[in-house]
Amino acid sequence: MTGGAGSTKGGAARRIDPALLWLIMLAATVRLPIALLTVYHHPDEIWQYIEPAYGLVTGDWIRTWDIRLGIRSWLIPLAMLPPVWLGHAIDPSGELHLVLPRVAMALASLGAVWAAWSLGARAGRQHAIAAAFVAAIWVDFAYFAVRPSSDSFSALAILPGLALLVRFRDGGVRRDAVIGGFLLGLGFITRFPLGPALAIPFLWAGRCEVRRAWIPLLGGALGGVMVDVVANAVMGEWPLLWIYNNVFANVVANRSHAYGIEPASWYLRVIAWEWMFAGVLILPSLVFGAKRYPMLLATPLAVIAVHSGIGHKEYRFILLGVMLLVLLAAIGSVDLMNWLARNGQKSVPKRRFALLLVLWMALSVHLGAVQPFAVNWTIGQAPLKALRTARSVPGLCGVATYRIRDVPFMSRAMLNREVPVLLLDGVASAKLAQPRYNVAIAPIEHLGELPQAYRFAGCMSPTAPLFEQQYCVAVRPGPCTEPAGVFDYNRQLIAKDL
Missing domain, CATH: 3.40.50 (Rossmann fold)
Structure with missing residues (x-):
């Protein structure tokens, strides 16, 4: 493994690049105002996660049909319980219990910035900076990072998990496989339709190495699933019964169809609408990024393909796929700049590299300020x-x-x-x-x-x-x-x- 991640051979301690610390601070600076000023992206954030946590604190809450049918896990409400309890204890008559869960999500999302750095650093320090910078400021990363929803929970667990699996393939450290498998297992259990897509990085990391790879990978993944089992057992629910109830309600009984169904092409059309002319940078950069990480291209494409086959569609369902595509494009954009310059150098001149980062920032700000994304800032x-x-x-x-x-x-x-x-x-x-x-x-x-x-x-x-x-x-x-x-x-x- 090479680049600015600060790793050394022989298992020596890894240095932390000062640039990574600055980028993590930048990410926090971008996310905290969003956590404070927005309410929710989808009502599920309140009624399925914050409301049950509030009910555990106060004893009174509104129970919707999906709660009554048992199609939701208690894992996320229990994860939100500490910030909800703390906010209510500090300000029992105010709204701090609504704000602190978003702040907690914002802080947890900083792991995605590290993941972007780690993935980019395999190609070089500039790739690491570009990837972490985009993870810090890109509108999808920043806005959804603070959302207490299963989609955000899942993506924010899986991104560092993928980085650890890549690091495991480079260095062979079993601990990376165990923790990476755990995070992917946690991401799967919080959004189980991602399972087919997550099989891709598992197969890529495990290959045919049962003892060296599959045992720690599956052991870690089982640990992630067990977190959900324990959370529901604490609340008196049977292990994983909520998944069966969810599939029966939404696939057999088609309860989700009441909220609308869309054709298979819907996600591709929405992504094209979201990115608009930013695709001029993203699409060619994806080509270069895919050369370095075919697995990171196959995974988001699988996310989109699987969800395209499900009738009820929402943009947040493919959040992991969108994040991975943008992250891959950020890594590839450095190679694209080098290719356009045709200078044969391993790094982009500092001035051009700075312009590349400014371009990513400008595109993010513009996409966040116009439709269709702009409506998100006032929802709720x-x-x-x-x-x-x-x-x-x-x-x-x-x-x-x-x-x-x-x-x-x-x-x-x-x-x-x-x-x-x-x-x-x-x-x-x-x-x-x-x-x-x-x-x-x-x-x-x-x-x-x-x-x-x-x-x-x-x-x-x-x-x-x-x-x-x-x-x-x-x-x-x-x-x-x-x-x-x-x-x-x-x-x-x-x-x-x-």
């Missing part, structure tokens, strides 16, 4: 503002959602108040339940259907057109005199199978 802000407004009402005694299209909308973790929460879906229920709530959240077109006692308090998307105002708050003076009863949010979710 309006719902959080609505619940923030509700919790600030003096004398709050009950909160109802009325004809909100997004179900679930109510989150105990986001509301963070011990008051009844109700789900109402018609004029009759809104009138009948009036003694049970004094704050209502509804789309603007339905505010007039609430009883006359409720007064408009504001809508949460002031810059959006009137017809897009989906989260408006109305307040009734006076106390609540009855419990939520049959209108309780969880009871209504069960009744409606939501």
